[in-house]
Amino acid sequence: MATTLLDLTKLIDGTLKGSFTDAGDNLSITAIGLDSAYLPEPQAIFAAVPGTRAHGAQFAAKDDAAQAVAILTDEEGYEILHEAGDTRPVIVVEDVRKVLGIASASVYDDPSKDFVLIGITGTSGKTTTSYLLEKGLMEAGHKVGLIGTTGTRIDGVEVPTKLTTPEAPTLQTLFSRMRDHGVTHVVMEVSSHALALGRVAGSHFDVAAFTNLSQDHLDFHPTMDEYFDAKALFFRGNSPLAAEKHVVCVDDAWGIRMAEEAANAQTVATRGQDADFRAAEITVSESGAQRFQILTPDKQIWDVELALPGAFNVANATLAFATAARAGVDMQAFARGMSKVTVPGRMERIDEGQDFLAVVDYAHKPAAVAAVLDTLRTQIDGRLGVVIGAGGDRDATKRGPMGQLSAQRADLVIVTDDNPRSEVPALIRAAVTKGADEGAAESAREVEVLEIGDRAEAIRVLVEWAQPGDGIVVAGKGHEVGQLVAGVTHHFDDREQVRAALNNKLPLNTEEG
Incomplete structure (x- = not known):
């Protein structure tokens, strides 16, 4: 169901401007994009954001290829469009990126409500954990979408993308495409940039998983505390980005802190600590393949085989297992699927x-x-x-x-x-x-x-x-x-x-x- 220009304006608390006709606010908006040279459908709205070198509104005003029926921008962008004589309707907001995720989700009719959405964040292990989840869910009979560092897949078929977590319009387009393909579960890596910049705003996460935290991206997050705070947006109960359920690995001090701040968390441990899900009896073969047990909150013991070497992959697998359990998956089939996983470029x-x-x-x-x-x-x-x-x-x-x-x-x-x-x-x-x-x-x-x-x-x-x-x-x-x-x-x-x-x-x- 397409949203109208007026409905979208109200949703994001914007102001509708421009010298359009009275019927302009009833325009149907069926797509949204950030690239002025490419918009996916005729009834698209172009999101013109300020950049480091130029404002996106400059491209909308002079680019003949920008065939958007309306523009979403800030006050500076509106002035650029107005001076250029652009007569299309413009939704003006204070911060375009802050509302872009919610706007994009609305344009595509909130696709993430129609499947189970699982997000994985942390410094290391996101990709491996996402592969383990994808394979386990597929083994359990589900149709799975995957979005992450090594690309995007819909039911095992590759879909080209550029960023670990795509920009909000691209992400919601992918969600819509996955919904149309009958996907039941989507597993995605969620970077700290995506959380801090609001790329996942408007997405309805059923489960969020936390792997660990160590030094990275301090060019974007000036301190480790600020890096942690970006990740915590996925877990804190007062955050609009928080998932419904949380699974946190407490193998490091940052994980312990995240578990304390998470609103609805179960914990994972592999180093002998007390936790809801614990890895034990770990043995390693000469090839590096591993066998271990996972002890669950309901006192069950699951035997797990893992082709991936490394203690950190025991943590990744235990986290994936706990996340799937919180999503209500057939765990016997899931564990069988995990045993078959290999990850390109990871060990x-x-x-x-x-x-x-x-x-x-x-x-x-x-x-x-x-x-x-x-x-x-x-x-x-x-x-x-x-x-x-x-x-x-x-x-x-x-x-x-x-x-x-x-x-x-x-x-x-x-x-x-x-x-x-x-x-x-x-x-x-x-x-x-x-x-x-x-x-x-x-x-x-x-x-x-x-x-x-x-x-x-x-x-x-x-x-x-x-x-x-x-x-x-x-x-x-x-x-x-x-x-x-x-x-x-x-x-x-x-x-x-x-x-x-x-x-x-x-x-x-x-x-x-």
Whole structure:
């Protein structure tokens, strides 16, 4: 059911302006968008927001491709449109982004009310937890939509998207599309940016899950407390973004704090603490696959198999299990589905027949890098090597700690480029290398630190260094297939590069005869 211009204006407490006819406020609005050059339907409203370089209203006023029947903007945007002689109706609000989610949901007839919506937030583990939920829900017979870092899927079919949590108009369009496909459950990663900027406003979350919190995005959130507060918008009872039910992992101090502030939470623990859902009796095979038990609030014990290595993945799986339980899912089928999950670029083993362990992982935060290296150390008898870098135009304070934590755990640390973006790559590497040198000085073992700017060469050197029984990890990019340098994205896939280096490596201990 389409909303009218007048209904939309009232909903978001706006003011309708413009030299349109009396019938203008009865216009049916069937779509909304932020891109002036592309609006999905003729009866669309264009949301003109202020930007860092220009106001969106400037594009609406001069862009012939902007065929919107109406504009949503602020007072500054209205003045730009008025001076340009634009006669379309304009809804004027104080802050466009603050109301954009609610407006977008209304335009598409509140699609998230028609399925079970599950959101996952936290610093690390969101993607893996979302994959576990997707596969488990599908095994339980549900039709599932997935929105996250590695893309969007509707019932297993890929749908192109750009952001972890898309902008509000795109998100509500996706929800509408999923509803039209008969989706029963949607699982999505919810970033702190999405919560702070209101991208998920107007979405009706049935369950919100919290993984953990560690240093990241301090370029956007100046302090860890502010970072936490953004995440807490998903859990605090007085927040308009809060879900109906909450599941919180209390393996770290931030999780304990979140559980205390959440309005309707059940807790998850994997380190022996008291919690509603607890992981116990964890055993690890030589391949890294894990078996463990989940103890539930109703005193049931569930046996779980997990193909993913690492203690942090036990936490992710227990969180996914508890979240599904709160959503009322058939847990026997759900646990069976979780056992089949692999996640691209997350502890992904690259095996070309070599006699050492090679892994590609998305870890690009200090705590995540430490967790990956700690996990690999338990799976090998030999040495441990890592290729590590840090992204440009992002939180610069994590660069030193990433190098430091790597050198405290590995025998070889190779610092390289990882999406330098607009920054000078050598300056980023210098910060990571400085941290690595400090970590090496603190380590009880002898640690070699190298700096190799060319990422492909860094990977080749790491592979050549490895001997039987060793373990190597290329960290930072995971599933990504591009390297962003000075505004240009070049094709680059760590997994391809590791395979190529492995295939080019000469067999060890060969003899001429």
